[in-house]
Amino acid sequence: MDLAFTPEEQKFADEVRAFVRSHLPADIRDKVKNGKHLIRDDYMRWQQALGKQGWLVYTWPKKHGGPGFTPAERYIFENICAEEHAPGIIPFGTKMVGPVIYTFGNDEQKAKFLEPIRKSTVWWCQGYSEPGSGSDLASLRTKAEKQGDHYIVNGSKTWNTMGHWADWIFCLVRTDPKAKPQEGISFLLIGMKTPGITVKPIIMADGGHEVNEVFFDNVKVPVANLVGKENEGWTCAKFLLANERLGIAAVPQSKRGVAALKAIARAEQENGKPLIENQSFAEKIADLEIQVTALEYTELRVLSTMAHGGQPGPEVSGLKVRGSEIQQRITELTMEAVGEYAAPYLPGLLWQGSNEEPVGPAHAHLAAPRYFNTRKTTIYGGSNEIQKGIISKMVLGL
Amino acid sequence: MDLSLSDEQKQLQDAAERFVRDKYTFENRRKIAATEKGWLAENWTQMAELGWLGMAFSEEDGGYGGGPIETMIVMEQFGKGLVLEPFLPTVVLGGGMIAKAGSKAQKEALLPPMIEGKKQFAFAWLERQSRYNLADVSLKATKEGSGWSLAGHKGVVYNAVSADNIIVLARTSGGAREEKGLTLFVVDGKAKGITRRDYPTQDALRASELTFDKVSVGADAVLGKVDDAFGVVEDAVDHAIVALCAEATGCMDAINAATLEYIKTRKQFGVPIGKFQVLQHRMVDCFTNAQEARSMTLMASLKIDDKDPVVRRKAASGAKVQIGKSGKFCGQSAVQMHGGMGVTDELSVSHYFKRLTMIDLMFGNQQHHLTRYSNLAMAA
Numbered sequence: 001m002d003l004a005f006t007p008e009e010q011k012f013a014d015e016v017r018a019f020v021r022s023h024l025p026a027d028i029r030d031k032v033k034n035g036k037h038l039i040r041d042d043y044m045r046w047q048q049a050l051g052k053q054g055w056l057v058y059t060w061p062k063k064h065g066g067p068g069f070t071p072a073e074r075y076i077f078e079n080i081c082a083e084e085h086a087p088g089i090i091p092f093g094t095k096m097v098g099p100v101i102y103t104f105g106n107d108e109q110k111a112k113f114l115e116p117i118r119k120s121t122v123w124w125c126q127g128y129s130e131p132g133s134g135s136d137l138a139s140l141r142t143k144a145e146k147q148g149d150h151y152i153v154n155g156s157k158t159w160n161t162m163g164h165w166a167d168w169i170f171c172l173v174r175t176d177p178k179a180k181p182q183e184g185i186s187f188l189l190i191g192m193k194t195p196g197i198t199v200k201p202i203i204m205a206d207g208g209h210e211v212n213e214v215f216f217d218n219v220k221v222p223v224a225n226l227v228g229k230e231n232e233g234w235t236c237a238k239f240l241l242a243n244e245r246l247g248i249a250a251v252p253q254s255k256r257g258v259a260a261l262k263a264i265a266r267a268e269q270e271n272g273k274p275l276i277e278n279q280s281f282a283e284k285i286a287d288l289e290i291q292v293t294a295l296e297y298t299e300l301r302v303l304s305t306m307a308h309g310g311q312p313g314p315e316v317s318g319l320k321v322r323g324s325e326i327q328q329r330i331t332e333l334t335m336e337a338v339g340e341y342a343a344p345y346l347p348g349l350l351w352q353g354s355n356e357e358p359v360g361p362a363h364a365h366l367a368a369p370r371y372f373n374t375r376k377t378t379i380y381g382g383s384n385e386i387q388k389g390i391i392s393k394m395v396l397g398l
Numbered sequence: 399m400d401l402s403l404s405d406e407q408k409q410l411q412d413a414a415e416r417f418v419r420d421k422y423t424f425e426n427r428r429k430i431a432a433t434e435k436g437w438l439a440e441n442w443t444q445m446a447e448l449g450w451l452g453m454a455f456s457e458e459d460g461g462y463g464g465g466p467i468e469t470m471i472v473m474e475q476f477g478k479g480l481v482l483e484p485f486l487p488t489v490v491l492g493g494g495m496i497a498k499a500g501s502k503a504q505k506e507a508l509l510p511p512m513i514e515g516k517k518q519f520a521f522a523w524l525e526r527q528s529r530y531n532l533a534d535v536s537l538k539a540t541k542e543g544s545g546w547s548l549a550g551h552k553g554v555v556y557n558a559v560s561a562d563n564i565i566v567l568a569r570t571s572g573g574a575r576e577e578k579g580l581t582l583f584v585v586d587g588k589a590k591g592i593t594r595r596d597y598p599t600q601d602a603l604r605a606s607e608l609t610f611d612k613v614s615v616g617a618d619a620v621l622g623k624v625d626d627a628f629g630v631v632e633d634a635v636d637h638a639i640v641a642l643c644a645e646a647t648g649c650m651d652a653i654n655a656a657t658l659e660y661i662k663t664r665k666q667f668g669v670p671i672g673k674f675q676v677l678q679h680r681m682v683d684c685f686t687n688a689q690e691a692r693s694m695t696l697m698a699s700l701k702i703d704d705k706d707p708v709v710r711r712k713a714a715s716g717a718k719v720q721i722g723k724s725g726k727f728c729g730q731s732a733v734q735m736h737g738g739m740g741v742t743d744e745l746s747v748s749h750y751f752k753r754l755t756m757i758d759l760m761f762g763n764q765q766h767h768l769t770r771y772s773n774l775a776m777a778a
Binding site for chain 2: 129132133134135136139158159202203204205207211268269270271272275280281335336339340341342343344345346359360361368369371372373375376378379380383384385388
């Protein structure tokens with residue numbers, strides 16, 4: 001057992017840092033650093049740079065065109081990207097549908113879809129939740145009926161993140177309405193430009209648009225776009241969800257968040273002194289930092305198991321629960337640090353290029369929108385209630 | 399001891415409930431929030447006609463002789479509807495300070511028009527560095543002939559955009575953060591030398607940053623005694639805190655009711671999600687939190703005019719701590735139990751959550767008032 005990185009790992013870390021510093025466009029880095037919204041092109045430019053380097057699909061094994069990082073290398077890569085203010089990699093292609101395709105897809109599908117994901121030339125989005133099927137995903141009702149060599153898809157999907165920028169959507173659809181809920185589902189790839197698809201924005205509490213409802217009205221999808229076997233899509237769905245939960249702990253992002261919180265607490269004044277000198281407040285930050293450390297070492301233990309050939313089990317759900325709560329706590333304390341100057345609502349400032357001047361310090365206007373928006377983390381990716389249900393059933397046997 | 403409302407108070411409660419039901423459906427509120435001023439003149443006139451703008455003032459001042467309990471009753475209903483009219487800055491803060499510290503002439507000039515709905519106020523106290531310290535004031539007022547000249551900056555001034563008069567807390571003597579040396583001035587909202595930057599707030603109110611560039615006012619603009627405003631301000635803010643607590647209680651009732659309804663009707667796994675024990679217990683905790691908030695608000699409303707200043711301060715701070723805690727719990731739980739719908743703009747839940755969040759930040763958050771309460775309680 002050794003906590004220190006090996007000389008090779010250290011060398012790898014230097015290489016990653018040098019790469020990010022020389023290849024991450026400065027305008028994108030500034031947007032991330034200043035909490036501005038990113039647009040599709042920002043994500044694409046960064047992801048394509050990573051793609052050229054072969055690092056975009058950093059969780060993929062070599063045989064599918066990934067870099068085959070060891071768990072330690074993955075950890076180093078994620079942390080350095082976050083430290084250097086790189087945008088988060090959009091997971092829908094790289095961490096979700098990509099692994100589903102190379103695990104369950106046929107050779108034709110692998111040839112067609114994997115390369116554009118590795119190079120980030122297409123944008124994927126997710127079609128899982130439906131208005132009536134959230135936590136109870138298996139009750140989904142969007143149906144696909146086979147007519148010759150096509151499926152005709154009808155229904156709607158919701159909480160579709162960034163679908164308004166997407167080229168493709170992967171969908172869970174019901175192909176056998178008579179079977180048990182989990183047994184009549186198939187995993188289908190659908191081009192977003194296919195006639196009959198409508199994307200309708202959902203406005204969030206912070207005023208932003210990141211998610212959509214997607215409606216399917218007699219959408220014709222080639223049977224060739226079915227991944228895995230018909231009516232066996234639930235297997236793909238579960239595989240994807242387990243992958244989703246692994247990255248969802250967001251430890252590097254939370255470390256960056258705690259550092260930013262400390263900087264704000266140093267800048268904010270209370271009775272003529274930096275707020276960080278307020279013992280009660282400093283202890284709240286300390287408590288948070290300890291929580292992040294506990295989460296980080298839990299994740300490292302999981303990674304270590306994987307390095308020795310083990311598979312992450314249902315305990316991954318615990319990482320999601322704690323990771324999401326910690327993300328929320330960071331935004332809560334940031335708002336507490338900002339105080340009454342969190343009240344001004346200045347949505348124009350969230351976009352680069354707006355000439356709106358901040359009110360109060362530059363960090364203040366982000367505090368409340370982030371706090372409101374981050375309430376989603378304990379809801380998405382399987383709500384925390386669902387995750388705890390998984391742990392109590394699968395780990396504790398209750 | 400009797401903690402029940404009198405017949406008159408019950409009528410007031412009914413009227414306020416009716417007002418909110420008629421005027422503040424969620425869709426109506428959305429429309430009002432989108433207007434330029436962010437509130438409706440016809441609603442303000444109706445509040446005046448119903449006597450709400452004068453109910454907490456003495457008959458001598460042109461009011462109807464009520465007090466904090468009456469304020470509590472209407473504020474609670476306002477919380478249920480997320481009412482946007484500037485009752486707190488105009489009536490509770492502005493009117494409250496004028497009634498407490500104003501000269502006969504000031505009261506006559508300002509209170510009857512306010513009570514009739516013809517004058518509105520704003521209270522400018524906060525500065526960039528102030529945080530929650532009411533004495534951390536650097537906007538300077540210097541003698542100029544028989545009057546004064548004001549120079550400096552004030553931030554997050556609610557209702558400055560609509561205020562006929564802005565009540566400005568200024569430093570006339572003493573060093574930074576000294577309680578002695580503060581003076582209140584009643585300044586014309588359109589006075590020469592005031593520059594305003596207006597913006598909406600997270601909870602759809604209107605506030606402004608104000609810059610005072612040598613704003614000249616007469617000697618008659620001084621509200622109360624020169625150098626001696628701190629006590630008046632602290633007392634007015636404590637009254638405002640108690641009023642906010644009542645508003646928060648209304649918000650919690652509304653958000654809890656919406657959540658209860660949601661978990662009874664939203665079905666997953668073939669049953670209403672309210673059948674799951676994990677949600678049942680959380681809902682029970684929401685209910686208990688709202689009960690505690692209501693109790694502390696009532697306690698504070700009953701004690702906020704006590705003759706002992708320590709009793710008053712402890713009452714306000716104690717209630718604010720409870721509201722901060724309960725508001726956060728009910729707000730966060732409501733969003734969580736609504737799932738994705740809870741974080742959308744579409745449902746009212748997120749709007750109540752935002753208001754509860756902002757109430758915690760106003761005039762000292764939970765942590766600030768815990769420290770203040772602790773200092774008061776441990777000294778006794």
